[in-house]
Amino acid sequence: MTFEEIQKQAKSNWDSQYHGKAPHILIGTATCGRAAGALPVVEAFSNELAKRNARAKVTEVGCIGLCSFEPLVTIIKPSSFTVCYNNATPQVVPTLVEGYVLGDDPCLDLALGTLDGGDGKAVYIPELSRFEHEYRLLLRNCGYIDPGNINHYIANGGYSSLAMALQMEPDTIVGEIKKSGLRGRGGAGFPTGRKWQQCREASGQTKYIICNADEGDPGAFMDRVVLESDPQQVIEGMVIAAYAVGSHDGFIYIRAEYPLAIERLQVALEQAKNLGLLGDNILGSGFSFDIEIVEGAGAFVSGESTALMYAIEGRRSMPRARPPHSVKAGLWGKPTVLNNVKTYAYVPLILARGADWFSGIGTEGSKGTAAFALAGKMVNTGLAEVAMGTTLHELIFDIGGGIRSGKKFKAVQIGGPSGGCLPESMLRTAVDFDSLRKAGAIMGSGGVIAMDEDNCMVDTAKFFLDFIQKESCGKCSTCRIGSKQMLDMLEDITVGKGKIEDIDWLVEVGQDISGGSLCGLGRTAPNPALTTIRYFRDEYEAHILEKRCPALVCKELIAYYILPEKCERACEHCVLSCPVKAITTNEKGIKVIDQSKCTKCGSCQLVCPPEYNAVIRLSPPSLVPVSGAKTQE
Amino acid sequence: MKPELVDILVPNKKDRRHLISLLQQVQYKFGYIPKEAMLAIADFLEIPESTVYGIATFYNLFRFTPLGKHPVKVCMGTACHLAGGKLVLEAMARELDIQVGGITSDQEFSLDRVACVGCCALAPVVVVSDSVYPRMTPPKVEEVLVTVKPVSQEQPEKH
Ligand SMILES: Cc1cc2nc3c(=O)[nH]c(=O)nc-3n(C[C@H](O)[C@H](O)[C@H](O)COP(=O)(O)O)c2cc1C
Ligand code: SF4
Ligand code: SF4
Ligand code: FES
Numbered sequence: 127m128t129f130e131e132i133q134k135q136a137k138s139n140w141d142s143q144y145h146g147k148a149p150h151i152l153i154g155t156a157t158c159g160r161a162a163g164a165l166p167v168v169e170a171f172s173n174e175l176a177k178r179n180a181r182a183k184v185t186e187v188g189c190i191g192l193c194s195f196e197p198l199v200t201i202i203k204p205s206s207f208t209v210c211y212n213n214a215t216p217q218v219v220p221t222l223v224e225g226y227v228l229g230d231d232p233c234l235d236l237a238l239g240t241l242d243g244g245d246g247k248a249v250y251i252p253e254l255s256r257f258e259h260e261y262r263l264l265l266r267n268c269g270y271i272d273p274g275n276i277n278h279y280i281a282n283g284g285y286s287s288l289a290m291a292l293q294m295e296p297d298t299i300v301g302e303i304k305k306s307g308l309r310g311r312g313g314a315g316f317p318t319g320r321k322w323q324q325c326r327e328a329s330g331q332t333k334y335i336i337c338n339a340d341e342g343d344p345g346a347f348m349d350r351v352v353l354e355s356d357p358q359q360v361i362e363g364m365v366i367a368a369y370a371v372g373s374h375d376g377f378i379y380i381r382a383e384y385p386l387a388i389e390r391l392q393v394a395l396e397q398a399k400n401l402g403l404l405g406d407n408i409l410g411s412g413f414s415f416d417i418e419i420v421e422g423a424g425a426f427v428s429g430e431s432t433a434l435m436y437a438i439e440g441r442r443s444m445p446r447a448r449p450p451h452s453v454k455a456g457l458w459g460k461p462t463v464l465n466n467v468k469t470y471a472y473v474p475l476i477l478a479r480g481a482d483w484f485s486g487i488g489t490e491g492s493k494g495t496a497a498f499a500l501a502g503k504m505v506n507t508g509l510a511e512v513a514m515g516t517t518l519h520e521l522i523f524d525i526g527g528g529i530r531s532g533k534k535f536k537a538v539q540i541g542g543p544s545g546g547c548l549p550e551s552m553l554r555t556a557v558d559f560d561s562l563r564k565a566g567a568i569m570g571s572g573g574v575i576a577m578d579e580d581n582c583m584v585d586t587a588k589f590f591l592d593f594i595q596k597e598s599c600g601k602c603s604t605c606r607i608g609s610k611q612m613l614d615m616l617e618d619i620t621v622g623k624g625k626i627e628d629i630d631w632l633v634e635v636g637q638d639i640s641g642g643s644l645c646g647l648g649r650t651a652p653n654p655a656l657t658t659i660r661y662f663r664d665e666y667e668a669h670i671l672e673k674r675c676p677a678l679v680c681k682e683l684i685a686y687y688i689l690p691e692k693c694e695r696a697c698e699h700c701v702l703s704c705p706v707k708a709i710t711t712n713e714k715g716i717k718v719i720d721q722s723k724c725t726k727c728g729s730c731q732l733v734c735p736p737e738y739n740a741v742i743r744l745s746p747p748s749l750v751p752v753s754g755a756k757t758q759e
Numbered sequence: 760m761k762p763e764l765v766d767i768l769v770p771n772k773k774d775r776r777h778l779i780s781l782l783q784q785v786q787y788k789f790g791y792i793p794k795e796a797m798l799a800i801a802d803f804l805e806i807p808e809s810t811v812y813g814i815a816t817f818y819n820l821f822r823f824t825p826l827g828k829h830p831v832k833v834c835m836g837t838a839c840h841l842a843g844g845k846l847v848l849e850a851m852a853r854e855l856d857i858q859v860g861g862i863t864s865d866q867e868f869s870l871d872r873v874a875c876v877g878c879c880a881l882a883p884v885v886v887v888s889d890s891v892y893p894r895m896t897p898p899k900v901e902e903v904l905v906t907v908k909p910v911s912q913e914q915p916e917k918h
Contacts, residue, residue, distance in 0.1 A: 132767050161878045161891035193880030268764055344836030344875035377915070382820055383876055385889075423779050423818035426874070440778035442817045499879060501838040507880035539837065573837070573879075589782075590839050593874065598815075703898050728846050729897045 129289040140281030149182040152200040156189035156354040162196035170216035188355020190269025191509030256525040268355035276397040279358040287474035292411040299370040306481035307493035312466030313570045315559040324453040326371045328461035333373040334465040339380035340429035343542030346573035348497040349467040353387040357394040363470030368415040376417040426597035444599045445645035488514035492558035502575035519553040533578040541570025544650030546657030582679035583662040588616040590654035600758035605648030608639040622684040624670040678743040685747035690739035700730035765773040790826035827869035836875030839883035850897035
């Protein structure tokens with residue numbers, strides 16, 4: 127088939143589903159949708175449609191990034207507007223089928239809003255204020271097309287860049303990518319065009335293309351969403367890269383913790399192959415390129431480029447010193463281009479719309495958009511894609527909707543374990559490679575985690591060091607031993623055994639680790655501790671000098687206490703919830719916690735009905751009234 | 760050699776490259792890496808046993824004790840940690856009466872920690888078998904375990 131024929135076939139497949147006579151129901155079933163219960167909703171629709179003999183098609187799509195509204199259901203009607211329903215459950219399915227699939231009632235009380243026009247009564251989703259701040263390139267199709275149907279991608283412009291690229295000189299393609307200013311989205315921000323050029327110029331017949339889908343930063347999930355929702359854009363980008371540098375073998379190294387992404391990638395690869403867009407003699411051009419999936423085996427350090435190549439070779443993924451650079455001697459010693467999932471996904475767009483268009487978005491040094499995973503205490507957790515240069519404030523407050531439950535913003539952790547914690551005063555920082563680095567954080571993987579007053583900064587620093595210390599490959603003694611030392615000191619501080627000199631020690635050891643380690647893991651390991659010390663030193667001091675955890679998190683420094691005047695007495699919730707039977711009823715019918723038995727699991731506080739809210743935390747524990755049973759007089 | 764092991768090894772080329780993938784296949788099949796399998800892989804690829812052991816212990820994915828029928832994984836990623844994942848892990852350990860890495864005496868449940876399963880927006884999460892349970896709390900732990908494995912021996916309670 128020629129590409130025109132492929133396109134024509136794809137278009138008709140797409141039209142029959144999205145512009146057909148029957149209603150079309152889209153249900154988001156990416157991992158986050160599934161976690162929120164999307165699969166029972168799919169089943170409920172199938173059953174209800176069968177039962178009512180309704181002519182409608184159900185399509186499973188990816189994630190549009192509104193994770194806190196999952197499961198999301200969209201109903202497209204040929205003669206009416208498209209409505210999107212949030213937090214759907216199997217229980218509402220009969221209502222939706224009766225109301226909007228079969229009838230004319232759009233059930234707007236169950237809807238998040240409409241997607242194309244509407245009747246003026248409902249929210250028009252594209253006009254939600256968060257979308258004013260967003261600029262969606264990578265996510266443009268996510269949640270809208272079926273990731274399991276390549277026709278949908280092609281019908282929306284997919285693979286036309288590849289068709290065009292195959293008519294171009296490889297040097298021209300590399301030139302376009304260079305001109306676009308695209309920098310790698312795996313964290314370090316290395317110029318992609320320059321990497322490709324170096325590999326193209328490297329001598330040797332065998333060259334490799336690798337896609338880094340290891341996404342090891344706990345708190346980042348953009349790569350997963352891209353792969354689960356629109357995998358073809360990544361494959362198309364890889365094929366173009368292969369053609370540009372002259373490679374015939376590609377690998378996608380993906381973490382085994384993403385089974386759904388792996389499954390959808392496998393389907394996507396197969397479909398691309400069946401249409402002649404991958405494999406032998408791509409689109410009759412004489413150029414051949416194939417891609418193999420390699421599953422990771424769960425080591426954060428495997429995400430580092432040289433380590434990742436060892437992992438593919440079946441060795442321990444321990445980073446090595448450079449030079450030689452991978453573009454000259456990478457996988458099995460051959461010239462290799464390794465890029466992140468998102469980096470490849472931009473490539474087809476850049477060729478389709480032009481390097482100038484791309485470089486017109488963003489800032490001087492950072493072009494294009496950046497995709498972020500918003501998590502932590504924000505209202506709208508999920509994905510966001512913004513032009514580089516957008517401020518952290520916009521990201522967290524305008525798109526993320528600010529902090530949940532009326533709590534106060536405390537800090538944002540950006541860039542994962544290699545990144546830093548920034549306080550409110552730094553929220554005007556622009557998100558681009560250079561501004562973030564100046565602030566002490568990094569763009570890194572794009573995880574943005576908001577913390578509120580209930581999060582302890584010392585505990586957060588300890589969490590990241592614990593992670594790093596476990597993940598250090600052990601090659602450099604600074605990283606292996608230094609991270610353990612820092613962790614021990616932080617551990618002491620959180621249990622009230624810290625000394626005030628420890629703070630300066632942490633900074634000193636931190637600098638030694640940064641300076642003396644080989645790879646990015648060690649070099650950036652101290653960042654969370656250093657930034658929290660820089661911006662939240664008072665919290666460290668409270669732990670050390672007053673044995674007090676201001677956020678009421680560090681177990682050894684807090685106690686649970688039941689306020690006698692608030693306890694309802696007749697209720698037994700806390701008593702039943704306590705796993706160690708530490709709560710008893712005193713002679714006045716009030717519940718009392720036996721501090722010597724309490725394991726500080728927090729169950730009682732969670733189950734105490736909000737109207738009483740009688741269980742509180744105190745720090746330091748010495749604040750608990752001595753009798754422990756002080757009652758209302 | 761167990762016949763399942765033969766099935767895994769034989770279709771593969773004797774290429775060092777496949778070491779990790781072979782270990783993965785073994786783990787998918789048995790739920791863990793039995794010692795016998797490591798020896799067989801070393802033999803098959805003609806590499807030292809210590810190399811196989813070294814690789815298997817380097818990567819976090821591999822475990823050397825059997826998994827429960829319903830493997831429980833508590834997420835200890837950043838988002839889950841900040842949302843109280845540690846309390847959930849402790850509650851899980853208490854409820855199952857095992858440590859992280861352990862297995863219940865009836866082989867029903869095993870307990871592990873994982874670093875991020877990509878559902879941070881729903882933190883803290885617990886994964887049991889292949890299902891993700893969002894927004895967990897210590898009191899919810901018991902509910903989840905009962906959904907997975909209803910306590911059938913006991914008389915149903917009348918309300
Ligand atoms: C410890 C460590 C972990 C890393 N993990 C990842 C990862 O999960 N995904 C990724 O794309 N890059 C990761 N990187 C960055 C890679 O080394 C590499 O710079 C990047 O994948 C190159 O692709 P890019 O040029 O498209 O950004 C990691 C680096 C280090 C030091
Ligand atoms: S810095 Fe740490 S993780 Fe990186 S090579 Fe050295 S020891 Fe290994
Ligand atoms: S749950 Fe709250 S109100 Fe109920 S007995 Fe316990 S402390 Fe009192
Ligand atoms: S941190 Fe738990 S799912 Fe990401």
